[in-house]
Amino acid sequence: DGGITQSPKYLFRKEGQNVTLSCEQNLNHDAMYWYRQDPGQGLRLIYYSQIVNDFQKGDIAEGYSVSREKKESFPLTVTSAQKNPTAFYLCASKTAATRANEKLLFGSGTQLSVL
């Protein structure tokens, strides 16, 4: 079955540590997205990528980094510069960023907490 896989489901970060969240899709989707979810604040866009080897900052990119070396993979690194990383992180994809009406498909999320 095609889908989006996020791992791990739960992740703990120590002070000053970088951690990487994995997102893999086998849907042949061009566009991939990372959202952060905090209680009561909806979904905020961190980074997005429309094509391999290209990505753009979203609304809250500070303290995060991404790469898009393969079409299937869009890992997110939460760096030590992100001072409030505790949140639920969601990866999403869709067929092509230029097809505005295509629905987003989401992974099951990663809950990141600070030790």
Next chain:
Amino acid sequence: GENVEQHPSTLSVQEGDSAVIKCTYSDSASNYFPWYKQELGKGPQLIIDIRSNVGEKKDQRIAVTLNKTAKHFSLHITETQPEDSAVYFCAALPHTGGFKTIFGAGTRLFVKA
């Protein structure tokens, strides 16, 4: 840029009653309005969407209405069931601007048996 406001933040209804969630958007160029349902510990899933050339769309117990003039759109759930309990997000997709989906803050719906 686009801004989406969603009300109420929490909604509690008795099983069998109807539930209505309302959203407003700011960018008149937005032309696609999806609704997502998120169950606890899971990612959101699309449940219904509407395009700006349509005023209403129904899918069984779920309907969405769009008023382009007032920049309002609403989700209506009839004959609610306990499994409808979840967080619901409205969203808007501007026609320009990199096709970034802008989400409302969410509505937590409780359906009491």
